[in-house]
Amino acid sequence: MIKYCSRCKKIFDTENDKCQKCGKNLIEKPAGESPVCIITTGGFELERIKSALESEGIPCVIKEAEGNVNMKILNEGDLGENNIIVPLAAYNHACDVLIGIGAMKPEDNTLTVPEDIKIDDLDQDMSPRKRFWVRLASIVLFIIIVWIVITATDAGIALFKNLFGA
Template identity: 35%
Template sequence: MKYCKKCKHLHNDNEELCTACKKPLYEITDENTPVYLISAGGFELQRIKTTLEDSAIPCDSIPQKHTTSAEAVTGYDISYRDIVVPYAAYEKAYDVCVGIGAIKEGEEEILEDDGVPVNSDTKTATEEFEEMSGTKRTTVRVISAILLILIFAAVIYGTDFITGFIKGLFS
């Protein structure tokens, strides 16, 4: 098995350059070589790291170079980080991530809280969303606002009518 020393991604033996960063690949000689498992951020990062640690798999998170952190503004780190594990524990770590739903079987994709993969090009079987043009989106928003106002008016006038009817019974 080969890996990239820069980004820590694993590759097949027949590959010569990393597909992620185009750097030369090297043979793994040490079982403790850190290799890339998955990228995650925020709560998902903590969930994956805690699960790996509970499974006795050592792991570390490395900040991604191309992302910026909002830690200075928000007070906590929400940036995405790469989770790396020792090469010897990679298979077990991969299986653990599949078990908790962080990786879909056969793909290395991080899942959102609702179970939908990030950067997914495929639509889920349960929901399909239609891309709307700006005009259609604006029209839907205006109609929704008008309907909400009509519902509030109906509730207010209905309550006023019922209150007047009840007052009329006692007068």
């Protein structure tokens, strides 16, 4: 059974209840949305991996590695080390992609996330009727916000004209 550290964003196959790296309590049944650090890299390799994951439809986020001081070059390229974070439910697929592009060796992937861990799709839980009312409320709220902004702008311009006699 895998366990998850919410501070380190790592998964472990261990009987321990505490993270070996930071000492925080491990979560036994993490959610599919739990962010997991899959690899730490930098520079052009970072962009190559990010592009490969995104082309496979795997959402990923880049976070600066802890204790790392990033150096930026003129074209905003990142020379420091960064963690690439993916949802727990996409971990196996992401590992397969990284092995496929040569960014990770098969022996580096010692953990396998159970297939029953899935990302909760909130859109499916919402009935069509409820979705209609949420969308309608969003549209009405947007119109009210636009009306408030226009009214406030008109009042500000009128005040400005009165103050300066234009």
